[in-house]
Amino acid sequence: MVIVKRKQLSFSEKLYLPEILKGMSMTFRAMFKPRTTRQYPEEPLPVNEVTRGQPRLATNDEDGSIRCVSCGLCEAACPAYAITIDGQDTDRNAITIGGDVTEKFIEREPESFDIDMLRCILCGFCEEACPKDAIFMSDELELADFNRNDLIYGLDKLKRPVSQLRPRIDYIYKVNERWQAPSSTR
Amino acid sequence: MDMLITIGVIVAKLTCIYGGMVVIAALTTLAERKVSAWIQFRYGPNRVGPWGVLQPLADGVKFIFKEELVPDGANKWLFRLAPAISAMPAMMGVAVIPFAAASPFYQDEGPLAIASLQIDVLYILAFSGLSIYGIILGGWASNSKFSLLGAIRASAQMISYELALILSIMAVVVMTGSFQMNEIANAQGGAIWNWNIFSQPLAFILFLIATFAETNRHPFDFAECEPELVGGFHTEFSSMRFALFFLGEYCAIFVMCCMTVLFFLGGYHVPFMEDAPWFLQVGAMLTKVIALLFLFIWVRWTIPRFRFDQLMDLGWKRFLPLALANLLVTGAIASGVF
Numbered sequence: 001m002v003i004v005k006r007k008q009l010s011f012s013e014k015l016y017l018p019e020i021l022k023g024m025s026m027t028f029r030a031m032f033k034p035r036t037t038r039q040y041p042e043e044p045l046p047v048n049e050v051t052r053g054q055p056r057l058a059t060n061d062e063d064g065s066i067r068c069v070s071c072g073l074c075e076a077a078c079p080a081y082a083i084t085i086d087g088q089d090t091d092r093n094a095i096t097i098g099g100d101v102t103e104k105f106i107e108r109e110p111e112s113f114d115i116d117m118l119r120c121i122l123c124g125f126c127e128e129a130c131p132k133d134a135i136f137m138s139d140e141l142e143l144a145d146f147n148r149n150d151l152i153y154g155l156d157k158l159k160r161p162v163s164q165l166r167p168r169i170d171y172i173y174k175v176n177e178r179w180q181a182p183s184s185t186r
Numbered sequence: 187m188d189m190l191i192t193i194g195v196i197v198a199k200l201t202c203i204y205g206g207m208v209v210i211a212a213l214t215t216l217a218e219r220k221v222s223a224w225i226q227f228r229y230g231p232n233r234v235g236p237w238g239v240l241q242p243l244a245d246g247v248k249f250i251f252k253e254e255l256v257p258d259g260a261n262k263w264l265f266r267l268a269p270a271i272s273a274m275p276a277m278m279g280v281a282v283i284p285f286a287a288a289s290p291f292y293q294d295e296g297p298l299a300i301a302s303l304q305i306d307v308l309y310i311l312a313f314s315g316l317s318i319y320g321i322i323l324g325g326w327a328s329n330s331k332f333s334l335l336g337a338i339r340a341s342a343q344m345i346s347y348e349l350a351l352i353l354s355i356m357a358v359v360v361m362t363g364s365f366q367m368n369e370i371a372n373a374q375g376g377a378i379w380n381w382n383i384f385s386q387p388l389a390f391i392l393f394l395i396a397t398f399a400e401t402n403r404h405p406f407d408f409a410e411c412e413p414e415l416v417g418g419f420h421t422e423f424s425s426m427r428f429a430l431f432f433l434g435e436y437c438a439i440f441v442m443c444c445m446t447v448l449f450f451l452g453g454y455h456v457p458f459m460e461d462a463p464w465f466l467q468v469g470a471m472l473t474k475v476i477a478l479l480f481l482f483i484w485v486r487w488t489i490p491r492f493r494f495d496q497l498m499d500l501g502w503k504r505f506l507p508l509a510l511a512n513l514l515v516t517g518a519i520a521s522g523v524f
Contacts, residue, residue: 017391020489027488031224039229 047139049171052124054153055115056138056160058169066159067134070110074126074135082119083126086111113158117143117151127172136165136172195291199300207280211436212242214479221483245429252425257329260422264327269427272320273434275313279441282306284368286454286467297368298464306367307359310445311352314400317438318344321402321419324431328422336418339408339494346501347399347406353509354392357516358382358449367445371453378457383450388512390450392505397442399501402435404486406497443478447471451478 012018038045047053058067070087088111126135138160145151162169216231216238223230231238256265284297296302303309318341325337361382362370374380383390399406410418420431447453451474454467462470492500 020485023488024484027225027484030227031221033227035229036227037229 045141047141049139049167051139051141052122052137053140054117054120054122054138054143055124055126055135055158056140056165057113057155057158058134058136058162058165059159061161061163064159064161066109066155067132067162068110068113069106069132069134070108070113071131073129073131077125077129079123079125080119080121082116082121084112084114084116086113110155113155115153115158117153118148133169136168138165138168196300198291199289199298203280203283203285203300204277207277207437207440208433210440210476210479211433212246213239214436214439214483215245215432216241217479218483218486221480222487225484225487249426249429254425254427255422257422259329261327261329264323265422266427268320268324268327269423269430269434270320271323272317273430273437274320275315275317276434276437276441279310279313280437280444282309282367283441283444283448284371284454285471286464287368287372287461288464290464298468299368302366302368305365307355307365307370310367310441311348311355314438314441315344315348317434320431320434324423325419328419330422332415332417332421333419336408336410336415336421339415340402340419343399343402343406343408343497343501346498347396347505350392350501350505350509351396351400353506353513354386354389354396355445355449357386357389357509357513360513360516360520361385363520367448367453371448371455374452375455376458376460378452381450381452386450386512386516388508389516390446392509392512393449394446396505397446398482398485399497401438401442401482403439403482405489405492407491408494408497439479439482440475443475443482444471446478447474 059065060067068085070085072085072087075083075085087108090106090109122137124137127137143151219241220230220238222228231241234240234244256262281300282303284299284302286298289296289298291298321340322337325333325335325340358370359365362373364370364373370382374382398404402408402410408418410420412418415421420428423431452470454471456462456466456470459466
């Protein structure tokens with residue numbers, strides 16, 4: 001059995017009005033305190049390299065060529081079946097890495113690379129699966145349109161220069177080095 | 187010709203005062219949301235127009251386009267009538283509120299009011315007493331437990347607080363010796379310490395608190411009481427009928443604030459300024475009323491709701507004896523017993 005001892009109220013507390021005035025002075029002071037609301041469209045969300053936004057395809061800064069070789073690993077890794085890739089043969093045989101033009105034989109490049117943004121769950125599996133460092137999660141979070149077809153993003157909407165994705169790329173490499181994972185070409 | 191001028195003056199006064207009241211009631215809804223937001227560290231509506239000033243307009247448009255639902259088993263006629271009945275008393279009450287000592291209109295005697303009666307005070311009290319009918323009919327007609335409970339609570343509450351309300355005013359009436367609001371206000375002209383709040387502080391406190399109960403405001407909003415009764419008497423209402431209940435509520439608050447100002451806060455008189463021009467008097471009146479409206483909103487977002495038995499206890503066992511004693515002492519002093 002628990003015996004609750006009530007607090008003995010003083011006379012002014014029993015009168016109730018002084019206590020109400022105390023409460024009202026508190027709420028009045030609260031009116032001038034800084035607001036905690038974020039005015040969203042004007043004040044965007046804070047983003048950094050850890051932010052896992054929408055996936056974007058990296059293109060080389062120098063010539064704007066796409067890094068993707070349409071191997072289909074991200075398509076296979078995607079748990080939401082959001083990625084659809086159609087590959088094609090290419091005779092493009094040079095890519096530029098870090099300023100050096102590397103002779104390298106590239107067999108394939110994507111003819112079309114579609115990500116259905118309505119299906120994408122922003123999990124980042126495509127980023128992990130990619131052997132060519134071609135797809136990364138960007139810090140772009142806003143997604144709105146008037147019809148569903150426009151939300152299936154093609155190559156034109158997905159391409160981003162590497163320099164724009166650099167903070168995320170560096171972050172991914174930092175994490176991978178900590179795990180002692182073999183790093184591929186940077 | 188005189189006839190035409192008289193009609194024109196009446197129409198002009200009706201337009202100004204009713205238009206002004208509805209605008210103030212609409213802006214009060216905005217102020218309510220703004221002040222509540224500030225108290226809770228938010229911004230409140232700020233998207234429609236500058237500082238969200240056009241928000242009430244947007245709300246009104248939204249309400250008009252909403253579907254009107256009448257629940258099964260509801261009394262259709264009373265259900266449709268109730269919102270109008272609930273908005274009517276406040277609208278009628280404002281007719282006798284004087285906003286300045288002398289009307290600026292051509293050939294218009296008496297104070298700036300739509301109508302100046304010999305028994306202003308009785309008239310306005312009678313109509314504020316009627317405002318409960320809208321709530322009872324709305325609650326009963328909608329054939330819902332919650333609505334009926336809210337309506338019953340509201341009626342019990344109004345009966346208990348009307349007594350304290352009227353008795354606390356009577357002390358002022360006894361002091362002034364008039365049932366006319368402009369005379370009560372005129373008796374408080376000049377210096378600020380002529381205001382009745384200083385000669386009748388107890389009556390002022392009783393009246394103010396009873397006003398909260400009378401207009402169903404926090405901390406006495408048992409008619410609505412969202413956590414217990416969903417929405418109380420307006421649970422089943424939608425669309426413009428719902429909005430009409432709120433218009434009635436805010437108009438009633440406006441009228442009650444006008445009454446408080448007239449009875450206790452010097453009415454339309456500018457402090458330390460006898461015979462101020464009419465626009466200054468209207469300005470003084472509105473300033474005081476707006477300050478009181480702010481108090482209403484401020485209290486709403488500060489104090490939690492009472493328990494119903496606490497409300498009844500407060501009304502019958504504390505306020506009624508206090509108001510009676512106050513009236514007795516005032517009467518004794520006024521009649522020269524002491």
